[in-house]
Amino acid sequence: xxxxxxxxxxxxxxxxxxxxxxxxxxxxxxxxxxxxxxxxxxxxxxxxxxxxxxxxxxxxxxxxxxxxxxxxxxxxxxxxxxxxxxxxxxxxxxxxxxxxxxxxxxxxxxxxxxxxxxxxxxxxxxxxxxxxxxxxxxxxxxxxxxxxxxxxxxxxxxxxxxxxxxxxxxxxxxxxxxxxxxxxxxxxxxxxxxxxxxxxxxxxxxxxxxxxxxxxxxxxxxxxxxxxxxxxxxxxxxxxxxxxxxxxxxxxxxxxxxxxxxxxxxxxxxxxxxxxxxxxxxxxxxxxxxxxxxxxxxx
Amino acid sequence: xxxxxxxxxxxxxxxxxxxxxxxxxxxxxxxxxxxxxxxxxxxxxxxxxxxxxxxxxxxxxxxxxxxxxxxxxxxxxxxxxxxxxxxxxxxxxxxxxxxxxxxxxxxxxxxxxxxxxxxxxxxxxxxxxxxxxxxxxxxxxxxxxxxxxxxxxxxxxxxxxxxxxxxxxxxxxxxxxxxxxxxxxxxxxxxxxxxxxxxxxxxxxxxxxxxxxxxxxxxxxxxxxxxxxxxxxxxxxxxxxxxxxxxxxxxxxxxxxxxxxxxxxxxxxxxxxxxxxx
Amino acid sequence: xxxxxxxxxxxxxxxxxxxxxxxxxxxxxxxxxxxxxxxxxxxxxxxxxxxxxxxxxxxxxxxxxxxxxxxxxxxxxxxxxxxxxxxxxxxxxxxxxxxxxxxxxxxxxxxxxxxxxxxxxxxxxxxxxxxxxxxxxxxxxxxxxxxxxxxxxxxxxxxxxxxxxxxxxxxxxxxxxxxxxxxxxxxxxxxxxxxxxxxxxxxxxxxxxxxxxxxxxxxxxxxxxxxxxxxxxxxxxxxxxxxxxxxxxxxxxxxxxxxxxxxxxxx
Numbered sequence: 001x002x003x004x005x006x007x008x009x010x011x012x013x014x015x016x017x018x019x020x021x022x023x024x025x026x027x028x029x030x031x032x033x034x035x036x037x038x039x040x041x042x043x044x045x046x047x048x049x050x051x052x053x054x055x056x057x058x059x060x061x062x063x064x065x066x067x068x069x070x071x072x073x074x075x076x077x078x079x080x081x082x083x084x085x086x087x088x089x090x091x092x093x094x095x096x097x098x099x100x101x102x103x104x105x106x107x108x109x110x111x112x113x114x115x116x117x118x119x120x121x122x123x124x125x126x127x128x129x130x131x132x133x134x135x136x137x138x139x140x141x142x143x144x145x146x147x148x149x150x151x152x153x154x155x156x157x158x159x160x161x162x163x164x165x166x167x168x169x170x171x172x173x174x175x176x177x178x179x180x181x182x183x184x185x186x187x188x189x190x191x192x193x194x195x196x197x198x199x200x201x202x203x204x205x206x207x208x209x210x211x212x213x214x215x216x217x218x219x220x221x222x223x224x225x226x227x228x229x230x231x232x233x234x235x236x237x238x239x240x241x242x243x244x245x246x247x248x249x250x251x252x253x254x255x256x257x258x259x260x261x262x263x264x265x266x267x268x269x270x271x272x273x274x275x276x277x278x279x280x281x282x283x284x285x286x287x288x289x290x291x292x293x294x295x296x297x298x299x
Numbered sequence: 300x301x302x303x304x305x306x307x308x309x310x311x312x313x314x315x316x317x318x319x320x321x322x323x324x325x326x327x328x329x330x331x332x333x334x335x336x337x338x339x340x341x342x343x344x345x346x347x348x349x350x351x352x353x354x355x356x357x358x359x360x361x362x363x364x365x366x367x368x369x370x371x372x373x374x375x376x377x378x379x380x381x382x383x384x385x386x387x388x389x390x391x392x393x394x395x396x397x398x399x400x401x402x403x404x405x406x407x408x409x410x411x412x413x414x415x416x417x418x419x420x421x422x423x424x425x426x427x428x429x430x431x432x433x434x435x436x437x438x439x440x441x442x443x444x445x446x447x448x449x450x451x452x453x454x455x456x457x458x459x460x461x462x463x464x465x466x467x468x469x470x471x472x473x474x475x476x477x478x479x480x481x482x483x484x485x486x487x488x489x490x491x492x493x494x495x496x497x498x499x500x501x502x503x504x505x506x507x508x509x510x511x512x513x514x515x516x517x518x519x520x521x522x523x524x525x526x527x528x529x530x531x532x533x534x535x536x537x538x539x540x541x542x543x544x545x546x547x548x549x550x551x552x553x554x555x556x557x558x559x560x561x562x563x564x565x566x567x568x569x570x571x572x573x574x575x576x577x
Numbered sequence: 578x579x580x581x582x583x584x585x586x587x588x589x590x591x592x593x594x595x596x597x598x599x600x601x602x603x604x605x606x607x608x609x610x611x612x613x614x615x616x617x618x619x620x621x622x623x624x625x626x627x628x629x630x631x632x633x634x635x636x637x638x639x640x641x642x643x644x645x646x647x648x649x650x651x652x653x654x655x656x657x658x659x660x661x662x663x664x665x666x667x668x669x670x671x672x673x674x675x676x677x678x679x680x681x682x683x684x685x686x687x688x689x690x691x692x693x694x695x696x697x698x699x700x701x702x703x704x705x706x707x708x709x710x711x712x713x714x715x716x717x718x719x720x721x722x723x724x725x726x727x728x729x730x731x732x733x734x735x736x737x738x739x740x741x742x743x744x745x746x747x748x749x750x751x752x753x754x755x756x757x758x759x760x761x762x763x764x765x766x767x768x769x770x771x772x773x774x775x776x777x778x779x780x781x782x783x784x785x786x787x788x789x790x791x792x793x794x795x796x797x798x799x800x801x802x803x804x805x806x807x808x809x810x811x812x813x814x815x816x817x818x819x820x821x822x823x824x825x826x827x828x829x830x831x832x833x834x835x836x837x838x839x840x841x842x843x844x
Binding site for chain 2 (some may be wrong): 060190192193195196197199200201202203206209211214215217289290291292
């Protein structure tokens with residue numbers, strides 16, 4: 001009986017069909033022309049490369065910024081890129097960049113930790129028990145529209161000015177996306193996967209551990225990324241209004257001192273830290289849940 | 300001698316007696332009779348195909364045999380004992396394979412052995428051997444470290460088959476397993492399926508199979524007997540003996556008997572199928 | 578997912594609304610009981626006092642006026658964001674070149690919270706409505722932009738091709754195929770944008786109120802700050818918080834209604 005299954009798997013076939021010599025049509029024989037075309041090909045390759053597009057975009061942006069600063073000619077309102085850069089260097093040397101970043105970041109870590117520890121198990125419980133959901137969901141939905149920001153005045157009264165307020169606000173803000181995404185993740189599990197496990201004689205506890213948990217991981221990770229982004233935005237507000245330290249405090253502090261380049265420096269830092277953390281989270285998401293297609297946040 | 304003649308004296312492997320299923324919608328309380336008065340005996344080692352128009356309740360019947368659903372009336376017995384719920388002795392292959400996306404091919408195949416009842420009493424070496432055997436049997440040794448999302452439809456189907464077989468079930472329940480594949484792959488895999496089932500080997504070694512399909516030609520190609528259902532409500536309308544001798548190669552598709560049987564079955568379904576699309 | 582043996586009092590039979598109010602009711606009662614243990618003139622908020630405060634603030638018109646002010650700013654900022662967000666979104670959605678070049682800039686600004694822009698806005702416009710508008714517009718801009726890009730770039734190419742085979746000109750195709758196909762995403766982006774805009778205005782008014790020493794900028798956020806820093810009216814703060822939540826909910830429901838009305842083919 002011919003072994004039909006012995007053919008190579010499709011992925012191997014696809015890679016074999018790609019021409020190893022690349023996509024460019026073969027060029028003329030003349031070495032001089034070939035050399036010039038080779039250089040042009042290389043230059044074109046760089047021009048199209050991902051990293052170059054990014055650098056180019058930033059270069060243009062900074063150039064336009066410089067131009068605008070020159071035209072506006074108001075160093076208070078729009079400092080030039082050069083001034084901002086030297087302010088950044090100065091702040092870095094004095095260690096201020098690092099200290100404020102660490103303060104904000106550590107608050108964020110604590111807040112996310114607290115939110116995860118409460119929201120994820122609760123989310124699982126609510127998704128698995130209709131009873132529990134009926135009692136808890138209403139109060140979640142009542143509190144959700146009240147943004148974390150609205151809690152700041154009351155929070156200031158309860159916690160006073162300091163580090164606890166930002167942590168509380170951030171934990172509150174991070175809680176909801178984590179909870180909702182966890183519940184969605186568990187509810188959205190393909191029923192067939194559970195049925196398949198049942199038909200293999202897998203008991204309820206094993207099903208929980210080995211089917212429900214992994215299957216809901218992608219949703220939980222998305223929830224975590226959303227929670228992070230929301231918390232990172234909320235910390236600025238919380239620190240700006242009610243904290244004597246951190247990045248949010250710093251931008252307000254230097255504004256009051258009318259030191260614009262430093263204000264801008266910290267704003268750039270806020271963006272950079274947020275962006276880097278999101279990259280890390282994306283990589284984590286890819287590592288932990290390589291099979292999930294929807295990687296974008298969506299909002 | 301067909302399989303049915305071989306085993307006609309012994310007790311059937313599966314017996315469905317007077318089975319009916321009524322669904323009650325949770326909010327409106329609306330009652331739908333999906334299946335009624337369903338009787339079917341399946342002998343050990345038989346390959347049964349169930350065909351019928353869309354919505355005739357084929358999947359409902361399969362879910363009940365699998366133990367994922369309970370009949371409203373009637374009984375389903377395996378080896379003389381009433382079915383209580385799902386179990387590894389009645390393995391199921393689902394329409395969209397239900398592969399665990401976070402597990403590799405190998406880990407999918409071994410899932411039932413690791414976490415289910417089929418693995419009890421096996422040493423880890425024995426389990427590994429079993430997994431190896433079935434991964435090779437379906438021809439996926441080269442891809443065993445890959446994840447489902449990296450595989451083609453045909454490959455996923457083979458993983459599901461290997462997983463099903465690795466648990467050593469007595470009865471194989473398959474719900475349109477080839478339905479998601481393109482027509483060409485389907486033709487090839489039909490032959491493969493018969494090979495893996497053990498068509499060439501001893502009749503006594505074969506597993507019992509209940510196979511649901513929309514494709515009448517597929518049913519005639521694969522089955523010993525074809526159960527034809529009609530719908531609204533779902534019930535058995537005829538049971539056709541497929542007297543084409545085994546082993547069956549691709550050539551039988553061009554033989555006269557094949558065409559006769561296909562036409563006979565289609566004529567039973569045609570009117571209902573037409574009404575479904577009108 | 579699993580059936581539970583009911584060996585304790587079975588609460589499953591209670592109607593849904595009873596279950597819904599159980600926890601909020603219990604918490605409110607505990608809160609009220611706790612508040613009553615405090616001395617009469619304690620500033621701590623209590624449910625009954627919150628209700629009193631609500632009635633007083635509504636009667637005096639302050640609450641309604643503040644809400645309208647805040648909403649007005651939200652709509653203003655949202656309008657600005659719409660012009661920029663939709664325009665740029667259509668451009669970036671239809672041209673891959675534009676999108677590739679602008680994407681790094683957009684993605685770099687996205688992690689910068691709207692509130693981080695506040696100091697700059699105050700430097701430019703001083704404390705007052707224009708600064709608040711800037712924050713709101715900035716906040717609303719990103720959801721609008723991103724969802725518009727998604728909507729425009731995600732139009733099924735088959736639809737465009739189908740139109741071409743029916744002899745519809747390319748310009749007309751933009752209006753009769755691409756725009757309608759992109760509307761669901763734009764609506765979703767608008768709903769999200771309004772949500773963040775509302776949060777942003779409260780934050781901006783709160784912060785601006787704090788910086789300008791409770792100035793005359795008005796709005797709910799500003800009112801909250803005054804209750805915090807000047808009149809120490811915690812009950813008033815709670816009233817404002819509830820209003821913030823209710824308005825957020827209403828905005829969301831309104832947009833969802835619009836979505837259902839304008840897009841009946843989406844289930």
